Amino acid sequence: MNKNCAIVTGSKESAPYTLIVQTTWIYPGWFAGLMKQHAKVTTLLKFIETANPAHVLLEINSEKAPGDFDFVGIPNSNDRIAEGYAKTAKSLAKLITKKIK
Template sequence: MKILKTVLAALIVLSVTAVQAQKIKVTNGDLGFLNGQTELLLEYDYSNMAVGKFDNEADYVAKKIAELNEKEAGSGEAWHEKWVADRDGRFHPKFEELANNYTKKANCNVDQTNINAKYTAIVKVTFLEPGWNIGISRRDAMINLEISFVETANHDNVLAVMTMTNVPGRDVMGTDFDAGYRIGEAYAKGGKEFGAFLVKKAFK
């Protein structure tokens, strides 16, 4: 019985996910200019993105490719191709779908195809934690976003900036062994909170 308790305690410790409070706030300007808008153009920016313990994405990617290629030639490049493709294939659609679940209540559509929109929201991913899940130990994915609202015709005219930090991504059933799935859930959560925040602060 004592051994069983020790094992269970160890499993609990290994399975604990660090909880960090998610924060969302406007750091510059005011979102009132969006009131009455029926569409908003979205753009995504991955320049200067930190990944995990790496200050820049390039260093993370180089290490990951090298590690995978040591195990199987060519697998590193295959991973990198998926790493980039998941943005348009999985992450952005999730962000936009969940955002629109809220903004549609204010009769506003938010996505990358609204090229005639008066305003653009540039979603810059400043930090990405892919997380992991190896069964007895796991860590949620997490993203930090800096979203700048600009005139579509003049990106130099920044009207407002908002930040979202510690946005988590995980499967509630704990079966998210694929990093892309975990990251996608972080984008879904980010989109949900983004849309809800706009409805509360802009479309009122």
């Protein structure tokens, strides 16, 4: 997300806000040489106050983020799924950038 957004994120206990990524559905896709099916990841993104986790500031549903970046395909299921999470982060960064302008 840091590569695509002006707001810097990271792990700091003193941060006022925390993002919780809750996975609700994963489709691993498949790879069969010349044919492939992208992985898909659905998540619920919750922004909460770090000091008061019960106070949810914002919830965003990210549905079926595609997990494949290579034209040929990614044979490893873990890498395809990881790309779905990367796509979720890129989309969130794009949304934040659009909203803060």
